[in-house]
Amino acid sequence: MMETLVYIALFAPFAGSLFAALFGMSKRQVFVGIVASALLFISFVASVMLAIYVVKTGTPIHVTMMEWINAGDIRIPFGFVVDQVSVTMMVVVTLVSTVVHIYSIGYMDHDKSFNRFFSYLSAFVFSMLVLVMSDNFLGLFIGWEGVGVCSWLLVGFWYHKPDQPREVNPSISPSWAANEAFIMNRIADLGMLIGIFIIYWNTGTLQYDEVFAQLPYLPQWILDAAAIALFIGAMGKSAQFPLHTWLTDAMEGPTPVSALIHAATMVTAGVFLVIRANPLFAMTPEVSFFIAALGTFVAFFAASMALVNRDLKRIIAFSTLSQLGYMFAAAGLGAYWIALFHLAAHAFFKALLFLGAGNVMHAMHDELDIFKMGGLKKVMKWTYLYMGIASLALAGIPPFAGFFSKDAIIETAFNEGTYVLWIILVVTAGMTAFYSFRQVFLTFLGDERYKALGIHPHEMYKFVLVAMSPLAVLAIIAGFFQPWFHEFITTLLPDYEMSHHTHELILVLTAIVLAFAVGGIVLAYKMYAKGLKRDPKVENSFIYRLLANQYYIPQLYEEMISKPYAMISEALWQKVDLKIVDATVDTIAKFFYHTGDGVRKMQTGNLSNYLNWMAVGGVALLVVAALSAVIG
Amino acid sequence: MIGLEHYLIVSAILFSIGLVGVLRRRNLLMLFFATEVMLNAVNIAFAAISHYYNDLTGQMFAFFIIAIAASEVAVGLGILIVLYKKYGSLDLDDLASMKG
Amino acid sequence: MYETIAFYLFSALTIGLFLITVMSKNVLYAMTSLAAGMVLISGFFFILGADFLGVVQLIVYVGAIMALYSFAMMFFDATRDIKERNTNSALVFALGGLSALVLVLMFAAPIYSENIKALYPMHESIGNAQDVGIVLFTKYLVPFEVAAVMLLVAMIAGIILAGKKMDQSLTEDLSADDEILTTKDAK
Numbered sequence: 025m026m027e028t029l030v031y032i033a034l035f036a037p038f039a040g041s042l043f044a045a046l047f048g049m050s051k052r053q054v055f056v057g058i059v060a061s062a063l064l065f066i067s068f069v070a071s072v073m074l075a076i077y078v079v080k081t082g083t084p085i086h087v088t089m090m091e092w093i094n095a096g097d098i099r100i101p102f103g104f105v106v107d108q109v110s111v112t113m114m115v116v117v118t119l120v121s122t123v124v125h126i127y128s129i130g131y132m133d134h135d136k137s138f139n140r141f142f143s144y145l146s147a148f149v150f151s152m153l154v155l156v157m158s159d160n161f162l163g164l165f166i167g168w169e170g171v172g173v174c175s176w177l178l179v180g181f182w183y184h185k186p187d188q189p190r191e192v193n194p195s196i197s198p199s200w201a202a203n204e205a206f207i208m209n210r211i212a213d214l215g216m217l218i219g220i221f222i223i224y225w226n227t228g229t230l231q232y233d234e235v236f237a238q239l240p241y242l243p244q245w246i247l248d249a250a251a252i253a254l255f256i257g258a259m260g261k262s263a264q265f266p267l268h269t270w271l272t273d274a275m276e277g278p279t280p281v282s283a284l285i286h287a288a289t290m291v292t293a294g295v296f297l298v299i300r301a302n303p304l305f306a307m308t309p310e311v312s313f314f315i316a317a318l319g320t321f322v323a324f325f326a327a328s329m330a331l332v333n334r335d336l337k338r339i340i341a342f343s344t345l346s347q348l349g350y351m352f353a354a355a356g357l358g359a360y361w362i363a364l365f366h367l368a369a370h371a372f373f374k375a376l377l378f379l380g381a382g383n384v385m386h387a388m389h390d391e392l393d394i395f396k397m398g399g400l401k402k403v404m405k406w407t408y409l410y411m412g413i414a415s416l417a418l419a420g421i422p423p424f425a426g427f428f429s430k431d432a433i434i435e436t437a438f439n440e441g442t443y444v445l446w447i448i449l450v451v452t453a454g455m456t457a458f459y460s461f462r463q464v465f466l467t468f469l470g471d472e473r474y475k476a477l478g479i480h481p482h483e484m485y486k487f488v489l490v491a492m493s494p495l496a497v498l499a500i501i502a503g504f505f506q507p508w509f510h511e512f513i514t515t516l517l518p519d520y521e522m523s524h525h526t527h528e529l530i531l532v533l534t535a536i537v538l539a540f541a542v543g544g545i546v547l548a549y550k551m552y553a554k555g556l557k558r559d560p561k562v563e564n565s566f567i568y569r570l571l572a573n574q575y576y577i578p579q580l581y582e583e584m585i586s587k588p589y590a591m592i593s594e595a596l597w598q599k600v601d602l603k604i605v606d607a608t609v610d611t612i613a614k615f616f617y618h619t620g621d622g623v624r625k626m627q628t629g630n631l632s633n634y635l636n637w638m639a640v641g642g643v644a645l646l647v648v649a650a651l652s653a654v655i656g
Numbered sequence: 657m658i659g660l661e662h663y664l665i666v667s668a669i670l671f672s673i674g675l676v677g678v679l680r681r682r683n684l685l686m687l688f689f690a691t692e693v694m695l696n697a698v699n700i701a702f703a704a705i706s707h708y709y710n711d712l713t714g715q716m717f718a719f720f721i722i723a724i725a726a727s728e729v730a731v732g733l734g735i736l737i738v739l740y741k742k743y744g745s746l747d748l749d750d751l752a753s754m755k756g
Numbered sequence: 757m758y759e760t761i762a763f764y765l766f767s768a769l770t771i772g773l774f775l776i777t778v779m780s781k782n783v784l785y786a787m788t789s790l791a792a793g794m795v796l797i798s799g800f801f802f803i804l805g806a807d808f809l810g811v812v813q814l815i816v817y818v819g820a821i822m823a824l825y826s827f828a829m830m831f832f833d834a835t836r837d838i839k840e841r842n843t844n845s846a847l848v849f850a851l852g853g854l855s856a857l858v859l860v861l862m863f864a865a866p867i868y869s870e871n872i873k874a875l876y877p878m879h880e881s882i883g884n885a886q887d888v889g890i891v892l893f894t895k896y897l898v899p900f901e902v903a904a905v906m907l908l909v910a911m912i913a914g915i916i917l918a919g920k921k922m923d924q925s926l927t928e929d930l931s932a933d934d935e936i937l938t939t940k941d942a943k
Contacts, residue, residue: 629755631687632748635678636847643855650858658763663804664863666767670774672856677778679848685783685828689790692821693774696797699813707804711874712891715806719892722816723903727910729821733828734917 026077030087030104033070033114034153036063037121041146044139052138054129060142061125064149068118075111082515084108086159093162100230105159108516109364113156113296116368119498120288120375121149123491127379128280130488131386135278141181145284148174152289156296160230161220164297168216168261171290176206178285179277194578195273202277205270212260212267219253222246236303244308251304251311254297262294262348265322269578271345275337279382282337287344287378288371295348298355299364302517306358313442316356320437320445320452323349325575327455331462332571336381336392339463343418344374346456350433353445359436359520361513365506366429373417373425373499377460379492380411384467387481388474394463395556399472404483408468410496415464417499419457419541428503434537439526453537457544462552470555663704670697684736684746688729695725762803770796783829791822808885 040063044056078084084107093100106114125145132138151174155167180202187197195201224230226246227238239247258264263271274286285291298305298315305312323346330342347370354363387404388397401408417424420431430453437446474481483489522530551557562568570576626637674697677690699718706714736746743750773793780786794817801810876891878884892900 627755629752630748631684631751632679632682636851639675639679639851639855643851643858646855646858650862653862658760661863662763663800665860666770668859668863669771669856671859672852673771673774673778675855676848676852679851680778680845685825686786688825689777689786692790692817693777693793696794696817700797700800703801703804703806703809706806709872709874710878712876712878712887713874715809715888716876716891716896718806718809719812719888720899720903722812723907726816726821727907729824730910730914731917733824734914736828737918 026074026085026106027087029070029074030085030106030157031089033067033074033118034104034150034157036067036070037146037149037153039063041143041150044143044146047139048143050139051136052133056139057125057129057132057142060146061122061129064118064122064125064146067149067153068115068122071111071114071118074106075115078106078108078111079512084516097228100160100162102163103159103231104157104163105232106157108513109296109299110156112364112368112513113292114153116371117149117152117156117289119494120371121145121284123495124280124284124375124379126491127283127382127488128278130485131280131382132278137181141178141278144174144177144181145280148178148285148290152293155293159232161223161232161235162230164300165213165216165220168213168257168293171285171293172206172209172213172261175209175274175281175285175290176202178281179205179274181277181281185276190579194574195276198276201270201273201275205274208267208270209260212257215253215255215260216257219250219257222250222253226250232300239303239307247304248308248311251301251308254301254304255311255315258294258297259318260294261297262291262352263345264294264318264348264352265325266577268322268326268345269574269581272338272341272574273578275335275341279337279378279385282341283375283378283382286341287374291344291348292351292367292371295351295355295363295367298352299360299517302355302360305355306518312356312358314356316353316437316442316445319349319352319354319356320448321349322346323353323452324448324455325349327452327459329571329574330459331455332568333459334393334395334572336384336394336397336463336467337378338392339394339459340374340377340381343377343456343460346452347374347418350430350449350452353449354433354436357436357440357442357445358518359433360517361510361520362429362432362436364513364517365509366433369417369425369429369499369502372495372502373414376410376492376495376499377414377418379495380407380414383407383410383484383488384481386484388479391474391477391479394466395558396473396477397467398470398474398556399468400474400481401468402472403481404468406483406489408464410489410492411464411468413496413499415460418460419545420453420537421457421541421545422538423500423503425499425502428506431534431537432506435522435526435530435533436520438529438533439522450537450540454540454544457541458548461545461548465548465552466556469553473556660704660708664701667697667701667704670694670700673697682748684739684748684751687748688732688736692725692729695721759803762799766796766799766803769793770800787822787825787829790825791818794818794822806884808888 040060043063044060047053047056074085084105086103086105088101088103090102091099092102125142128141128145132141135141148171151167151170153167155164155171158164158167180199183199183202185197185199187200190196220230223235226242227235229235229238260267271286271291275282277285305315326342326345326349330339330346333339333342347366351363351366351370354360354366383404384397384400384407385392387400387407391397413424417426420426422428434446434449434453437443437449526533573579626633671694674690674692674694677693678687681687681690699721702714702718702721704714706712706718739751740746745751770793773789773796776789777786777793780789794813798810798813798818801807801813876895879887
């Protein structure tokens with residue numbers, strides 16, 4: 025019974041994807057979206073039922089679907105495991121995916137590739153579920169690659185948009201952004217593959233439980249190497265510095281894609297990997313500390329770039345980057361359950377934020393510049409409400425979900441004695457509050473700058489708003505489940521409790537963080553609630569321009585990496601491929617041709633000549649026979 | 657006295673003579689003559705082996721070779737007539753239309 | 757002893773005659789020496805105790821095949837010498853000589869064979885013709901019949917290839933057809 029549920033949960037999105045693919049070339053059919061969303065809802069129900077089972081009995085479900093690789097000593101089956109960690113991820117993924125699917129029915133209603141969109145979206149959910157539910161590293165890698173491909177397909181969904189120079193569009197074009205995302209992920213996947221190889225080579229298996237059982241017997245440097253390699257893979261998927269530029273460029277894709285992939289699911293795959301492989305990372309404290317430090321740095325770095333950005337979706341993308349940094353900080357410091365909790369809560373309110381931004385975009389006919397919006401709360405009350413809730417959750421204001429999850433991370437930093445990390449995280453919390461509310465106020469309050477552009481916005485369809493409501497509810501109440509979640513998940517994950525010393529100071533610590541957060545909101549209110557006031561002196565200052573251009577890192581990558589690589593490729597093509605490889609093949613062909621041409625002269629048409637040749641051959645064979653009889 | 661080797665050597669010499677004829681002759685009819693020589697040489701060898709091993713198989717083989725030679729001559733001469741009507745000559749160098 | 761003399765005589769004559777067949781420039785000489793050589797080969801068969809084979813050789817080869825060649829010779833002016841282009845004599849004689857040498861060397865070595873069981877042993881009591889008949893019509897029946905069919909086909913092929921005006925009938929009286937047709941038209 026449980027096995028059937030596992031298969032249903034896993035393959036219902038796949039069935040939806042195939043069904044939608046049948047209509048990929050036809051024009052928009054609403055029922056395609058409805059069927060895909062219904063199948064996803066079935067998957068969600070199955071995941072919830074599995075979750076209830078795991079909660080009640082506390083035992084994970086192991087399912088082996090079929091043997092995959094069975095060669096010599098290698099045995100890698102297609103197996104799935106539903107334990108506390110994976111069932112949490114399953115519920116989060118399927119819930120957000122269902123909401124996003126229903127949302128897309130409304131959002132993509134004017135798009136002529138409607139059916140194709142649902143096919144890709146469901147395929148993505150299937151790959152993500154494979155990633156989450158797999159019980160060995162190779163199955164995880166398959167899901168990893170699958171989500172990479174689907175992300176490429178979805179970010180480049182409007183592939184017909186032409187390339188534009190970087191000043192006009194920092195992401196150049198959707199297909200360019202899709203390529204960038206995929207290639208950056210590929211570079212990181214090399215690290216992941218090396219990690220998998222190291223693990224296999226030293227343990228002889230790729231099943232999680234068997235690998236973790238053998239870890240204590242491996243030398244330390246092997247563990248460090250495997251941990252570093254796996255983390256490089258996580259860096260690509262979760263867009264940590266320096267592989268972070270693809271995440272903001274991926275906003276070229278449709279908004280539901282950003283909501284699902286680049287907020288809730290794909291980018292959290294890296295964090296999921298660290299959580300899954302926590303026995304490995306627990307045994308490599310230096311690597312874990314590096315992860316935590318990098319995560320903190322990214323949190324601050326991304327928040328700084330969001331402070332001055334004008335693009336609605338890009339601000340939210342930076343905030344995703346920042347929150348991923350928080351998750352890695354928690355995982356790096358050993359508080360795996362806290363990282364998972366923040367992952368789940370963040371998925372809810374970040375998806376809500378993105379979907380709200382999608383509402384705004386849909387109303388404003390795909391206009392993204394918040395300097396051109398303003399005062400939208402008069403026309404879009406519900407969206408304003410949703411985005412307000414989500415931003416409050418993001419900023420970490422109690423009693424919303426973000427307060428419980430983010431605060432736990434910041435307390436962990438304090439608890440570990442890494443005060444530098446703690447300070448940076450606290451300041452970042454303030455920055456987070458500032459930029460999220462800067463965005464909300466500039467969009468919804470103040471003067472109505474859009475009127476000058478002749479746009480007439482209206483609220484999104486009712487059914488879409490209804491579909492977004494579960495996310496809003498969860499963004500509000502999810503925090504209260506923290507103690508229950510703590511107990512549930514630590515049956516599998518290692519527990520992390522704050523020390524007694526931290527417990528005493530907890531009120532002080534919470535007050536400091538709240539002060540920063542509320543201060544950020546107040547500052548944003550003072551600066552932007554009354555309307556946009558632009559100051560050319562500030563906008564042209566060095567720091568402002570540095571932040572607005574993402575520290576010029578994309579340009580740096582282009583100059584230092586892309587251009588030299590292109591030059592090398594061109595040179596190799598001219599010198600090696602054309603001159604050596606092609607020349608070799610051509611020479612072989614020419615050789616055969618000329619040989620044939622020469623031998624053709626043997627055909628004189630003269631019977632006597634042919635008889636000559638026959639006799640020569642016959643006599644030769646005779647001589648050979650005689651000689652071999654003599655010798656042999 | 658006369659052993660099997662003697663007969664076989666005679667057969668070999670006749671076969672080589674036939675081979676020389678086949679290679680030398682340019683006239684189609686003369687070519688056929690040389691082919692006949694080769695066939696007869698082989699027949700001698702078969703009959704000799706049959707005699708010295710007391711086995712009738714050799715003679716059987718020789719029979720069928722004679723039968724085949726007969727039919728070969730019939731058809732071959734027919735073709736030769738047609739060729740002569742078409743090309744007017746029996747010289748092999750004039751018949752080289754399959755030059756490729 | 758008679759056998760030895762006969763053998764050497766026949767071999768010398770045969771070799772000489774076939775050399776003439778192969779080397780001569782005159783068609784008539786070539787053909788005549790071929791026929792003579794075949795008669796001598798039939799002699800070989802008689803020495804070897806293959807009477808039936810010898811008689812068949814005489815009848816078929818000398819009688820029928822040489823007759824066919826004689827008819828083919830009608831294409832030539834028997835008095836003129838055949839002009840043949842100079843072939844590469846050195847290569848030809850080298851090949852022939854080499855093959856002869858190799859074969860002779862091969863056959864000159866005494867052939868040792870133990871325990872060869874004859875498949876169809878000869879019976880001395882009955883004559884060779886009877887012996888051949890028994891084997892030919894029992895064990896070799898199928899090849900025999902097939903050879904018969906092949907000869908039939910060869911005969912028909914020969915007729916068709918050489919015949920003229922093959923599309924007209926040789927047996928019917930064609931003038932009667934014309935009469936019938938003209939009387940029909942008159943009616």
